Amino acid sequence: MKPDYTEIVAGYKDKPGGIIEAYHAIQRAYNYIPEEAVAVAAQVFDMSKAEAWGVATFYSYLKVGERGRYIIRICESAPCHIAGAEEVVAALEKQLGIKMGETTADGKFTLELTECVGQCQATPVITINSKPYGDVTADGIADILAQCK
Template sequence: MANYKDIIAKFSDKPGGIIEAYHALQKEFNYIPPEAVEEAARVFKVSEAQAYGVATFYSYLSVKPRGKYIIRVCESAPCHIAGADEVIKAFERELGIKVGETTPDGKFTFEFAECVGQCEGSVVVTINSRPYHDVTVAKVPTLLAECR
């Protein structure tokens, strides 16, 4: 596993590098550790509040530890109409957690997603950014089985 300081340093001379660094940190750790936010503030010469603001502004980024598998259900209007509410309830039942939570074993995090731009396949679910189209309640156990 890479060191958060090394990851941040790779982007220190790029305009907008803080966002690229955060994406790289998230790819490595599945979230942005608090000490990495402090380091980003120092390296990019912004206040810790500003660095934290960037880290929490984008829904894709997280400053809280997340599971190995990040499951996101699109909550756009087309997905909502196609039955996203029922799919959400099915994931919550199968995982034993609510949206915004991580399973006690640290394996799954369940989140909402803004539109992922694939409305023709509603309901769209992403697992670690890989999209799954036309997800129904019946497909939820199969999707989770692929991760287990």
């Protein structure tokens, strides 16, 4: 069971930069920051909801709102782009029935774009929950998705 985000937030109440640490801890537990957790953070850190929301959305590595259990990121930097990342994107969108930035209705998959993930020797590259997959082809997508139980 996921830990209660109210408890997580409370644990950082008196720490400097506590709200950012709290958001990180929530994201580690949930894979994203539930919108209600932002309201809780506003209360605990004695700021307006708009301010707490501003902190949560300022940092690109913090993600507010529901995300899937499997976060699939496609590298869109030049080497991957040239190697055919667009076809991989099209195959993922088609097979999952969602667009980039969206989450499947069953909460299983989220699609996101990313910058170079340092695996340029095996372009195009995708990551699934941070694990890299190299030399990905549109035809190979079904097999990769099948590994995500």
